[in-house]
Amino acid sequence: MAIEKNLHVPKTIKLFINGEFPRTESGRHISLYEHGSQKVFAHVCRASRKDLRNAVAASLAARGEWEKRSAYNRAQILYRMAEMAEGHREEMVSLLTKINAASAGDANQSVDAAIEAFVYYAGFADKFSQVSGCVNPVSGPHHAFTTPEPVGCVAAIFDDNIESILALPIVAATLASVIASGNVVTALLPSNVSAQLAPLAEIFATSDLPKGVVNLLTGHQSELLDHLASHMEVQSICYVGSDRTTQEKLKTLGAENMKRVICFAPDANPTSLDRLAGFVEFKTVWHPIGH
Amino acid sequence: MRSVSMTDKAGRTLALLVPPVDEVGATERAEFFTKRSIKKESKIHALYLAISMCDLTTLEGADTPGRVRQMCEKARHPVPPDVFQSVAGQKNLPPIPSVAAVCVYPSMVSTAVKALAGSAINVASVATAFPSGQAPLKVKLDDTRFAVSEGANEIDMVINRGAFLSGDYQLVFDEIAATKEACGEAHLKVILETGELGSLDRVRLASEIAMRAGADFIKTSTGKIQPAATLPVTLVMLQAIQDFYMKTGKKIGMKPAGGIRTAKQAIQYLCMVNETMGSDWLTPDLFRFGASAMVNDILKQIFKEATGRYYYDRVFSLD
Numbered sequence: 001m002a003i004e005k006n007l008h009v010p011k012t013i014k015l016f017i018n019g020e021f022p023r024t025e026s027g028r029h030i031s032l033y034e035h036g037s038q039k040v041f042a043h044v045c046r047a048s049r050k051d052l053r054n055a056v057a058a059s060l061a062a063r064g065e066w067e068k069r070s071a072y073n074r075a076q077i078l079y080r081m082a083e084m085a086e087g088h089r090e091e092m093v094s095l096l097t098k099i100n101a102a103s104a105g106d107a108n109q110s111v112d113a114a115i116e117a118f119v120y121y122a123g124f125a126d127k128f129s130q131v132s133g134c135v136n137p138v139s140g141p142h143h144a145f146t147t148p149e150p151v152g153c154v155a156a157i158f159d160d161n162i163e164s165i166l167a168l169p170i171v172a173a174t175l176a177s178v179i180a181s182g183n184v185v186t187a188l189l190p191s192n193v194s195a196q197l198a199p200l201a202e203i204f205a206t207s208d209l210p211k212g213v214v215n216l217l218t219g220h221q222s223e224l225l226d227h228l229a230s231h232m233e234v235q236s237i238c239y240v241g242s243d244r245t246t247q248e249k250l251k252t253l254g255a256e257n258m259k260r261v262i263c264f265a266p267d268a269n270p271t272s273l274d275r276l277a278g279f280v281e282f283k284t285v286w287h288p289i290g291h
Numbered sequence: 292m293r294s295v296s297m298t299d300k301a302g303r304t305l306a307l308l309v310p311p312v313d314e315v316g317a318t319e320r321a322e323f324f325t326k327r328s329i330k331k332e333s334k335i336h337a338l339y340l341a342i343s344m345c346d347l348t349t350l351e352g353a354d355t356p357g358r359v360r361q362m363c364e365k366a367r368h369p370v371p372p373d374v375f376q377s378v379a380g381q382k383n384l385p386p387i388p389s390v391a392a393v394c395v396y397p398s399m400v401s402t403a404v405k406a407l408a409g410s411a412i413n414v415a416s417v418a419t420a421f422p423s424g425q426a427p428l429k430v431k432l433d434d435t436r437f438a439v440s441e442g443a444n445e446i447d448m449v450i451n452r453g454a455f456l457s458g459d460y461q462l463v464f465d466e467i468a469a470t471k472e473a474c475g476e477a478h479l480k481v482i483l484e485t486g487e488l489g490s491l492d493r494v495r496l497a498s499e500i501a502m503r504a505g506a507d508f509i510k511t512s513t514g515k516i517q518p519a520a521t522l523p524v525t526l527v528m529l530q531a532i533q534d535f536y537m538k539t540g541k542k543i544g545m546k547p548a549g550g551i552r553t554a555k556q557a558i559q560y561l562c563m564v565n566e567t568m569g570s571d572w573l574t575p576d577l578f579r580f581g582a583s584a585m586v587n588d589i590l591k592q593i594f595k596e597a598t599g600r601y602y603y604d605r606v607f608s609l610d
Contacts, residue, residue, distance in 0.1 A: 053424065053601055056601065145401065230600040230601070231600065231601040232600055232601060232602050232603040232606075233601065233603045256600065257603075
């Protein structure tokens, strides 16, 4: 039998947990359709709460190592992401034009913005401490320094209704800004654009990022959100979206272990120091000086 | 069927019939117990049971009386009762049970006995030149007698693997029998150190020898050698216990030790015990876990059931 020429082999879109691409343990999926048709473009994993638990466990395990890396090394890795993203440009553009019927120009701009975000946070990874920290004027024989430290395990939650053309840069920027200061992150991606975001996982997987620092889940928010927001090992929540009810809910569930819940509008500037400042704790050290 | 004969102290000859073990079959059968879905009330029940079967253990060169006392406090109350009440109050969960025993070196036995006074928790001591067992019999027996005189009511001995592996089964048998005698009233657990035996056939043979020589419990490992307890090894030992029970009517206990770290594994072991031995063996008198790290994971699962939140380690004691 002759082999069909140009055999189209569609990519299975899987989760990204602990540096690996597992299928969801639940075996469930969500079907995504090409723009304006009934043609299935891809099946993406519909993660269960066990996948979520595993993802958080993976990020916790990665926390110590990532936090201890030098800021300069984190910067190198983030810059590497920009390089890898450039290599995935064609794929990302074709996904946006095919599924969302975006124009080639818009799609390219979207990829540009994502790459810019990686470069921006790569630059600030080893400068944020100098910019935001300070030597405090104190009266007495002491030095007092204030420096930012990562909060730990951050949950990034993206609203399902983020416009697809915005989703790529906003997700790239959010994840890059959270990990730049040494945090680890488990993210719930917006399910309707998760196929377009699949190349991001491959970028993270091939940028020398230690396994588990970034974990990406696709699935129904209604099913996963509560478990992530109430998880006692998650120290902070980054919510990207403008749904008031969700914001309230995250704050309520996060109160038990005093999570900091920071919300960004989907169209807020992706490259801003606010995004870095949201996920650090400022530590002040008093140091005696002898006479 | 392999036959090994032993001569007991009275000079009688005991013939041990040891059936061959199907390694592939045992592994596959053991794998089968990892596929169960135990949820809600059954899960809670299993978790509580697993805590009550736990032997909290500290066997380090760096053990201090303070560390042993701390562990004994944890043995009484794996979680401070008022903390648990405040977390699980609205769910009406029963209080967290005490563990079955603490397991320490002979020199720490008196500390543990004092710390556990007034509780039903047993004090187990390793003896017989744990973990290698490489000492003259006299030293091993003195070690045992010392631990018993200090107040240990369970003795965890190691078999003479050197003798076992070189085929001197009679010596292995005699040492166990002599240790049993030195134990007096104390229960004897015999550690086979299955990670050093090499095959399931040998595990089966060592189990038979230990039970015939007077073991009250057979135990997989010292925890100092990898691999420690595994499901297939435990399965083979349970089957040996079952056959021994059929032949003699005597119920021998089982203790997998080492390498069991999660609540999930604990439940798998309990399923295996239930389906191999029946529910008679689902009691701390006949089944124990030698697993200290497991307790915190079990507590985490119980807290999850009580609050609906994924819980974190730092609310529990660190060891």
